[in-house]
Amino acid sequence: MSLKPLLKRRDLLLLVLGLASKYSDVRVNDNPVVSSRLRVMKLMFLLQKELPDVVGKLLSEKPYEFKPYLHGPFSKEILDDLDRLAREGLIKQHYVDLDPYGISYQVNFEITKEGQKRVNELISKLPRELVDEIENKVIKKYMSWSLRRLLDYVYSRYPEESTPAFY
Secondary structure: OOOOOOEOHHHHHHHHHHHHHOOOOOEEOOEEOEEOHHHHHHHHHHHHHHOHHHHHHHEOOOOOOOEOOOOOOEOHHHHHHHHHHHHOOOEEEEEEEOOOOOOOEEEEEEEOHHHHHHHHHHHHHOOHHHHHHHHHHHHHHHHOOOHHHHHHHHHHHOHHHOOOOOO
């Protein structure tokens, strides 16, 4: 029996943020957050690369398109969907200055109560084995890695889609 595709990309993105927040050790006001756009970008890239059959079964539209960029694979569509999820009140974006001048910053993502409600609805309507596969083979694994290790892995495993930044 084939599964009818159920999700828009931004729903899958919200699901990934919801699952990833369970494994985050970063907190804002005692709430877990997924730290950095870079990590979110790489989680979505790895999900699409490493579990293409799962993504194909779930999405009702084309997956995100990634292009090589400064810190590896990049998708403007993900940034747009993150902004939309924030406007819809499903996530909060916390900007953290990384220097005293406010030139360099990081964005952390917190699931709101309404967002968690939506994540729970998504989980309840999706086949449990597909959610478990996403959580166990991508989220749990890569959320335990440092950002440096995650980037090194993406650069080495997917060199054709990566333009490593110089540090």
